[in-house]
Structures are given as C-alpha cells and as structure tokens.
Amino acid sequence: MKILIIEDELDLLQEIKGFLEKEGFVCETAQDYISADEKIWVYHYDIAIVDITLPGGSGLQLIEKLKQIHPDTGILIVSAKNSLDDKLTGLDIGADDYITKPFHLAELNSRIKSVLRRRKFDGAPEIVFNEVAIQPEDGSVKVNNTILGLTKKEYELLIFFIANKNRLLTKESIAEHLWGDNIDLADNFDFIYTHINNLRKKISGCGGNDYIQTFYGMGYKFTDT
Amino acid sequence: MKLLNKINIRYLLFSLTLLILLGLAFNFVLFYIISEELDEKLLHIQKRVTAQIINENFIPVIKPYIEVVEVANMQEQVFFSDTIIENLQEKEGEEFRQLTSIKKINGKTYKIIVRESKLESDELFESIALIIFLAFIVLVLILFIVNSQIAKSVWLPFYNNLKLVKKFSLNDLSPLRLKPTNIKEFNELNNVIFSLTEKVISDYKSVKQFSENASHEIQTPLTIIRAKLESLINGNGLNIEQLEKVKSIYSSVHRLSKLNKSLLLLTKIENRQFSDVEKISISKVVKEKLSEFKELISLKNLQLETNLNEDILKVMSPLLADLLVNNLISNSINHNKEKGNIKINIKGRQLIISNSGDSPLSNPENIFERFYKENQTSKSVGLGLAIVKKICDTYNIKISYSFIENLNYFTLDF
Numbered sequence: 023m024k025i026l027i028i029e030d031e032l033d034l035l036q037e038i039k040g041f042l043e044k045e046g047f048v049c050e051t052a053q054d055y056i057s058a059d060e061k062i063w064v065y066h067y068d069i070a071i072v073d074i075t076l077p078g079g080s081g082l083q084l085i086e087k088l089k090q091i092h093p094d095t096g097i098l099i100v101s102a103k104n105s106l107d108d109k110l111t112g113l114d115i116g117a118d119d120y121i122t123k124p125f126h127l128a129e130l131n132s133r134i135k136s137v138l139r140r141r142k143f144d145g146a147p148e149i150v151f152n153e154v155a156i157q158p159e160d161g162s163v164k165v166n167n168t169i170l171g172l173t174k175k176e177y178e179l180l181i182f183f184i185a186n187k188n189r190l191l192t193k194e195s196i197a198e199h200l201w202g203d204n205i206d207l208a209d210n211f212d213f214i215y216t217h218i219n220n221l222r223k224k225i226s227g228c229g230g231n232d233y234i235q236t237f238y239g240m241g242y243k244f245t246d247t
Numbered sequence: 248m249k250l251l252n253k254i255n256i257r258y259l260l261f262s263l264t265l266l267i268l269l270g271l272a273f274n275f276v277l278f279y280i281i282s283e284e285l286d287e288k289l290l291h292i293q294k295r296v297t298a299q300i301i302n303e304n305f306i307p308v309i310k311p312y313i314e315v316v317e318v319a320n321m322q323e324q325v326f327f328s329d330t331i332i333e334n335l336q337e338k339e340g341e342e343f344r345q346l347t348s349i350k351k352i353n354g355k356t357y358k359i360i361v362r363e364s365k366l367e368s369d370e371l372f373e374s375i376a377l378i379i380f381l382a383f384i385v386l387v388l389i390l391f392i393v394n395s396q397i398a399k400s401v402w403l404p405f406y407n408n409l410k411l412v413k414k415f416s417l418n419d420l421s422p423l424r425l426k427p428t429n430i431k432e433f434n435e436l437n438n439v440i441f442s443l444t445e446k447v448i449s450d451y452k453s454v455k456q457f458s459e460n461a462s463h464e465i466q467t468p469l470t471i472i473r474a475k476l477e478s479l480i481n482g483n484g485l486n487i488e489q490l491e492k493v494k495s496i497y498s499s500v501h502r503l504s505k506l507n508k509s510l511l512l513l514t515k516i517e518n519r520q521f522s523d524v525e526k527i528s529i530s531k532v533v534k535e536k537l538s539e540f541k542e543l544i545s546l547k548n549l550q551l552e553t554n555l556n557e558d559i560l561k562v563m564s565p566l567l568a569d570l571l572v573n574n575l576i577s578n579s580i581n582h583n584k585e586k587g588n589i590k591i592n593i594k595g596r597q598l599i600i601s602n603s604g605d606s607p608l609s610n611p612e613n614i615f616e617r618f619y620k621e622n623q624t625s626k627s628v629g630l631g632l633a634i635v636k637k638i639c640d641t642y643n644i645k646i647s648y649s650f651i652e653n654l655n656y657f658t659l660d661f
Contacts, residue, residue, distance in 0.1 A: 034471045124504045190481050240490070
C-alpha cells in the first residue's frame with residue numbers, strides 16, 4: 023500500500039512517515055504545493071494525507087486535481103483549523119475523511135485503515151486477527167465462529183485496537199477515539215478500563231485469548247506476542 | 248434625571264423666584280401709587296372745602312367724609328393719618344384715610360377733616376395685583392411649554408442617536424454611523440462616536456484574529472510533540488522512571504490541546520462561525536447524548552431520571568446543540584457524587600438538568616466564567632460551562648443555576 027503524505031511541517035511529516043512505515047505502508051512525502059502536485063501527476067497512490075494549509079497553494083485544490091487524475095485514491099484531510107466550512111468543502115469535493123490537529127497517530131492510522139477498507143475492498147473485507155473475525159459490513163464479531171454481543175463502544179474499541187495492534191495505545195487516545203475530542207472527562211479514565219474489561223471477558227468467554235495488555239498508568243496494547 | 252427635565256425644573260424655579268420678586272416689587276409700587284393717588288384726592292377735597300368756607304362762608308359736613316369744627320386758636324398744620332370708624336349700619340370698623348388740617352379762615356380757626364374709605368382703593372389694588380399676577384403665570388406657563396417643545400425637537404436627533412448607540416454591539420463589526428443633524432455639536436459628537444467605534448472594532452478584530460491565529464498555530468507543534476511522545480512510549484529504550492516522566496508530559500500535552508481546542512471553539516462561537524442552522528429537537532439530542540453517556544452513568548452508579556415526553560424545537564446549529572447538551576450532561580456526571588442522581592426534564596420551553604451535590608457553590612455567580620473551578624485540584628479544563636453559556640447567549644436561551652435541597656439545577660429557557 024502506497025501513501026503520499028503532504029504536510030509542510032517537517033517534524034510532523036517525519037513522525038507520520040515513521041509511524042506508517044512501521045505499519046507496513048510505503049510512504050512518500052511532499053512539503054509544499056508544487057512538489058505534491060508533481061507527485062500526483064507522476065505516481066499513483068492508494069491513500070493521500072493532505073494538509074489544507076500548504077506553502078504555494080491550498081490542499082483543497084490538490085484534492086480536486088487528485089480526484090480528476092486518480093479517482094480511486096483515498097483522501098484524508100489533515101487540518102489545523104477545526105473549521106466546519108473546510109470540513110464540508112473537503113468532503114464535498116471527494117475527501118474520504120477529515121482529521122483535526124492535534125491528533126493521535128493511532129487515530130490517524132485507524133482512519134487510514136478504515137478508508138482503505140472502504141475503498142479497496144468495497145467496504146466489506148473481513149478483519150481477522152487470529153481467532154477474532156470482524157465483519158465491518160454488519161458490525162458483527164465472531165470469536166471461534168461464535169458471535170459476540172458487543173456494545174457499540176466495545177465494537178469501536180476492538181476495531182481501534184486491531185487497527186493499531188502491537189502498539190501501546192494511551193488512555194487519552196482511546197478516550198478521544200470513542201467519545202470525540204469535545205468530551206471533558208480529563209480526570210476520569212476509569213470508564214475506559216470498564217470497557218476494556220468487558221471486551222476481555224466477552225472474548226475469553228468464547229474461548230478467545232486475552233490479547234489486551236495493560237500498561238499501568240499509560241494505556242493498553244493489543245498484541246499476540 | 249433627564250436633561251430636559253433638569254432644564255425645565257431649573258427654568259421653572261428661576262421663573263418662580265423671578266415671579267415672587269417681581270410680584271413683591273410690583274406690589275410695593277402699586278400700593279405706593281394708589282396711596283399717593285388717595286392722598287392727592289384728599290388734598291384736592293380739602294382745598295375745595297376751604298375754598299367754599301372762604302368764598303361762601305358755608306361749612307359743609309358730610310359725615311364721615313367731611314367734618315369741619317371750629318377750634319381754639321392753634322398753629323396751622325396739615326397731616327395724613329389712618330383711622331377706623333364704626334359703621335353704624337354694619338357695626339363694623341371701616342378703614343379710612345384722613346387728612347386733618349388746621350386752618351385760619353377769616354380770623355377763625357377751623358379743623359377740617361377729610362376722609363376717604365380705603366375699601367375702594369384696597370379693592371382696586373387687589374384686582375390690579377390679581378390681573379398682573381395671572382398674566383405673569385400665564386406668561387411663564389406659555390414660555391415653559393414653548394421651551395419644552397423647542398428643546399424636545401432640538402434634542403430629538405440626540406435621543407434617536409442614543410438609541411442607535413445603545414444597540415451597538417461589537418459582534419456587528421461595523422462602526423456606528425449616526426444620523427446627521429443640523430446641530431454642529433451633535434454632528435461633532437456623532438463623528439467622534441463613529442471614529443471611536445471604528446477604532447474599537449478594528450482593535451477587537453485584530454485581538455480576535457490574533458487569538459484565533461495563535462490557537463491555530465499552536466495545533467501543529469502540539470501534534471508534533473504528541474506524535475514524538477507516542478513514539479517514545481512505543482519504543483523500548485526508556486526505563487520506568489523516564490517512562491513516568493514521558494507519561495506526565497504526555498498528559499500535560501493532552502490537557503493543553505484540549506484547552507486550546509476549547510478556546511478555539513469559544514472564539515468560533517463568539518464569531519458566529521456556526522451559521523448552518525436547522526430545526527433541532529432538543530429531546531432527541533438529549534436522548535442521543537444519554538445513550539453515549541450510558542456506560543459512564545452506570546459506572547459511577549448514578550441514578551438517571553428523565554422526563555422527555557415533551558419536546559423543544561429550536562432553530563440552531565446542530566453542532567452547537569450537540570455541544571450544549573453534551574457539556575451539560577458531562578458536567579452533571581463529573582460533578583456528581585457516588586450513587587447520586589441525574590434528572591433531566593423538559594417542560595414547556597424549559598430544559599432542566601439537575602444533579603446531586605453536597606453543598607452549594609461558594610461563588611455561584613461565577614459558574615459560567617472561563618476557567619472557573621469550584622475545586623482547584625480538579626483536572627478539568629474549566630471551559631465546559633463557559634461554552635454552554637456562550638451557546639445560550641448566541642441563541643438567546645436563558646440559562647440559570649441554582650442549588651436547592653442538595654441538587655444543582657441548570658435551567659434553560661428556550
């Protein structure tokens with residue numbers, strides 16, 4: 023899978039690139055409008071991550087071009103402005119998703135994977151992790167072929183974990199993923215623990231392994247190693 | 248006190264004083280003139296009586312007006328005096344002015360007393376004084392009314408412009424252009440107000456622009472810090488102590504980014520950047536939010552009671568409606584006590600959210616202020632209710648807080 027990252031902040035660009043490469047993506051980068059424009063014309067990418075404010079032009083224009091040349095490329099907008107107008111325009115002209123700075127890399131990763139699922143596999147690939155199988159089409163989860171009755175939040179949590187498997191996910195990033203960034207529950211992360219415990223119990227109840235490791239005070243890791 | 252009233256009262260007081268002073272002076276003059284007149288008349292009569300005695304040797308007597316008596320030899324003299332004479336019919340004293348003169352006529356000495364009733368002159372004096380007094384009052388009244396009318400029409404543009412100034416709001420972002428008048432002073436004032444508001448608005452705009460830009464510019468470095476910390480946490484090179492420190496930096500960055508997002512949000516609400524409105528069913532929003540908070544409410548063992556049979560429809564931004572309800576419910580969860588209550592009712596145009604609490608707030612009037620925290624150790628950012636208030640202000644929703652019988656009440660009047 024090939025990803026083009028268009029971001030003018032070098033530090034952030036490298037961080038995103040490093041993260042995604044560990045996830046097994048092939049990444050190319052562009053730091054301004056002109057070099058991004060060139061790359062769009064020459065190569066074909068599965069996903070483009072586009073920062074709206076770029077030196078030399080607007081990310082929105084790039085998206086319009088990209089839509090004409092390679093309509094099958096998935097597009098994820100990254101913006102410092104949490105402005106509804108930008109978001110709507112971006113989604114109107116064909117972007118798949120929109121993420122606002124400051125974001126968690128795990129969140130970005132999960133969004134990229136969900137865009138890929140929708141684009142590359144017509145929205146219905148089975149997500150399999152050992153004995154856990156998820157059907158995103160109807161939101162059903164099977165462990166050892168037994169259907170798990172998960173709540174909406176537990177389901178979202180599981181998807182988020184599997185998208186970021188083998189990574190330590192901080193409580194903050196999990197909370198933001200599940201409840202959005204408007205929720206102000208800074209001093210209470212107990213509820214994440216409750217959700218995770220429930221998820222654990224449900225998976226092991228069907229004979230599944232406990233893949234969720236707790237890192238005390240930090241967060242959780244979904245891993246089979 | 249209104250300027251016009253003040254002027255009118257001054258004017259009236261001044262006129263009244265003037266009226267009294269003039270009245271007194273006039274009284275005095277009139278009294279003097281009438282007495283002079285009376286004395287002259289008496290002198291005249293006395294001369295005629297004297298002439299009659301000299302020429303015709305006839306002594307006229309008309310009591311009590313003319314009395315002539317022969318007296319022993321005396322020095323000739325003339326003097327005026329006031330006297331009271333009993334009126335036989337009315338048995339009442341009547342005031343008279345009398346002129347007593349001792350005259351030697353044809354070798355005899357006569358005492359001639361000429362009298363004139365003062366009743367008539369008093370009556371004359373009174374009626375003249377009354378006429379003049381009335382005339383004065385009418386004059387003052389007319390002047391007062393005319394003055395008021397003139398003042399009213401002269402000050403009219405001032406009051407009209409005052410109304411415009413009262414309506415002035417920084418959010419309109421246009422300086423006050425007041426209606427021109429033909430009065431130089433008012434026009435000068437208008438010009439000053441225009442340039443003043445122009446300056447205020449441009450300052451306000453630049454301050455707002457600055458805070459918005461600053462907030463936006465902070466987002467990118469925050470993302471970088473956060474990404475780097477996440478990769479540090481995920482790496483294996485840190486010992487426990489270092490990891491603890493990274494963790495603490497990470498949660499501070501988390502707080503900072505939340506704070507920044509909330510401030511940006513407040514600025515945007517203030518700037519009215521949420522212009523996409525639709526008809527929102529408040530009860531539907533409450534139900535949606537409650538299902539999102541379901542787990543959290545049961546985790547804290549809170550008792551939830553709702554009465555959402557009625558509904559409020561409000562034209563507003565769906566995003567802000569969501570935020571409004573979100574912040575109110577999360578506030579009622581965060582500031583609740585173990586096994587406490589949350590009640591949410593919709594009644595008429597009112598949404599009432601209440602939650603258990605131990606004691607009333609020490610500064611309830613500050614509850615909607617930015618960064619207000621009842622409990623300083625709380626890690627919450629302290630902007631949730633400020634955002635609620637700002638949204639309410641934007642849509643003219645009246646919000647009030649009260650503490651009754653260990654319950655914190657938030658009442659929203661749509």
